Amino acid sequence: MKVTVHRKAHFNAAHRLYRKDWDFEKNNKVFGKCNNPHFHGHNYELIASVTGDIDPETGYVIDIKVLKDMIKTEVEDAFDHKNLNEQVPEFKDLNPTAENISVVIWNKLKTKLNKNHDLEVTLYETPRNFVTYKGE
Numbered sequence: 001m002k003v004t005v006h007r008k009a010h011f012n013a014a015h016r017l018y019r020k021d022w023d024f025e026k027n028n029k030v031f032g033k034c035n036n037p038h039f040h041g042h043n044y045e046l047i048a049s050v051t052g053d054i055d056p057e058t059g060y061v062i063d064i065k066v067l068k069d070m071i072k073t074e075v076e077d078a079f080d081h082k083n084l085n086e087q088v089p090e091f092k093d094l095n096p097t098a099e100n101i102s103v104v105i106w107n108k109l110k111t112k113l114n115k116n117h118d119l120e121v122t123l124y125e126t127p128r129n130f131v132t133y134k135g136e
């Protein structure tokens with residue numbers, strides 16, 4: 001019997017969507033206003049969903065406090081109030097789209113979870129734009 005535990009979190013971050021190997025015109029054509037060199041920000045909302053068996057002793061799939069602390073260390077402390085392109089090493093050569101941010105978050109959290117836990121990340125870039133990634 002598998003149960004999924006969800007934890008919400010949020011962070012504010014700035015980014016610019018562009019490729020360093022494309023000129024400004026091509027970046028503008030593909031990424032539009034998101035290519036603004038002065039960057040822009042989003043209030044990202046994250047849902048980390050951990051699936052596993054209920055431990056018969058504790059009744060937990062995972063202690064939510066543990067998940068909360070993990071998200072704080074791996075995501076909030078690393079991304080909150082940062083310029084993703086310039087201050088977060090994972091995006092030095094990786095466009096910080098919602099898709100890529102979700103994969104980076106998934107990789108960071110997955111290494112901290114028990115092997116028998118499955119993880120799905122849902123990342124809202126805006127209230128209407130969101131992505132999901134579960135490591136497949």
Ligand SMILES: Nc1nc2c(c(=O)[nH]1)N=C([C@H](O)[C@H](O)COP(=O)(O)OP(=O)(O)OP(=O)(O)O)CN2
Pocket residue numbers: 017034040096097098099125126128129
């Ligand atoms: N597939 C993706 N498409 C876009 C991404 C992304 O990460 N993945 N990101 C962006 C920009 O970050 C952009 O800033 C999105 O915000 P916004 O322009 O506010 O979004 P909308 O135009 O959809 O706003 P609405 O108010 O919902 O119309 C663009 N594309």
Ligand SMILES: [Zn+2]
Pocket residue numbers: 015034040041042
């Ligand atoms: Zn954006």
